[in-house]
Amino acid sequence: MHELGIANSVLEAVQTEAARHPGAVVRKVAVTVGELAGVDPESLAFSFEALTTGTEWQHLILEIQTRPRMHRCPACGLDFRVVDYQFACPECGASKTECTGGDELELAYLEMEEP
Amino acid sequence: MNRVPLEKKVLSENDRIAGELRERFREHGVLCLNLISSPGAGKTLLLERTLESFAPGTRVAVLTGDIQTDNDARRLARSGFPVRQITTGGACHLDARMIERALTEWRLEDLDLLLIENVGNLVCPASYDLGEAAKIVVLSVAEGEDKPLKYPSIFFKSALLVLNKIDLLPYVPFRIEEARENARRVHPEMEIIEVSCTTGEGLDVWRQWLEARREAARSELREAPVC
Numbered sequence: 001m002h003e004l005g006i007a008n009s010v011l012e013a014v015q016t017e018a019a020r021h022p023g024a025v026v027r028k029v030a031v032t033v034g035e036l037a038g039v040d041p042e043s044l045a046f047s048f049e050a051l052t053t054g055t056e057w058q059h060l061i062l063e064i065q066t067r068p069r070m071h072r073c074p075a076c077g078l079d080f081r082v083v084d085y086q087f088a089c090p091e092c093g094a095s096k097t098e099c100t101g102g103d104e105l106e107l108a109y110l111e112m113e114e115p
Numbered sequence: 116m117n118r119v120p121l122e123k124k125v126l127s128e129n130d131r132i133a134g135e136l137r138e139r140f141r142e143h144g145v146l147c148l149n150l151i152s153s154p155g156a157g158k159t160l161l162l163e164r165t166l167e168s169f170a171p172g173t174r175v176a177v178l179t180g181d182i183q184t185d186n187d188a189r190r191l192a193r194s195g196f197p198v199r200q201i202t203t204g205g206a207c208h209l210d211a212r213m214i215e216r217a218l219t220e221w222r223l224e225d226l227d228l229l230l231i232e233n234v235g236n237l238v239c240p241a242s243y244d245l246g247e248a249a250k251i252v253v254l255s256v257a258e259g260e261d262k263p264l265k266y267p268s269i270f271f272k273s274a275l276l277v278l279n280k281i282d283l284l285p286y287v288p289f290r291i292e293e294a295r296e297n298a299r300r301v302h303p304e305m306e307i308i309e310v311s312c313t314t315g316e317g318l319d320v321w322r323q324w325l326e327a328r329r330e331a332a333r334s335e336l337r338e339a340p341v342c
Contacts, residue, residue, distance in 0.1 A: 009129075013121065024117070038241040038266075105126060105242065106122065106123065109120045109122075
């Protein structure tokens, strides 16, 4: 259950950014979570709610965007989504392909109302 | 509504400290390894056997993390090498700041190997970079060959899988070939070593792996330009 710590890091980042926009009201924060990030989106949502309830941030919406594991084939250049650990290139059959995405744990954007 | 792009990592503060640690380890030619497993897979015994195999004066130190107790540090300190316990007081993983704090009493000049035993947990430690050169995942044959598929993040991020307790293979329904295949399905380039810390089988292969890594860290130091 390290999602509570991650939820706290998200909230801290929001507070830091909000401090740069005096008077603005932050409505939403979007976070990108890859399937290899080792973070459970439901636990993260639950932790974030627990953390913000009863505070000035309780109306802040957390949007979690999940990202699949992506690979690129060095032989033919195809980018493809890995399903059920099938790493071979579906186009040319090359067995060795490179992981290019899926371990993201990133803050994507904030939506705020400026005064 | 104004949309402000952030595009930064959620754990950017942890990653910043981990980056500083990695740079300090590199400057001093210290090989740092982060051992991760579920509770009871045998990290501590693997470390005990490893420390026993080092000649006195070997420049090695251990940081060991647990939620409570300093039992592991006391076990490991019998080796005579410097050992520090990090008790997280509830946190299910170590983070870079805990490592930074624990290192303040040691001089990196005196070390060339730092072994970190993470809190027993196959999930959360995967998210926290500690500045290590490599993560090592330890899986015991008493656990189940499908663990790599159930916990892909840590198997994906670890350079080496140590399959431990192979002396128990006659007594448990563990299909070791399937475990290897599952690990390679998640991480095709993963190195795999089979050991028993009870009988000592395979520990020579583990030591060779460790020595090759130490040598690589030392040669990187030699080749670094002198400013």
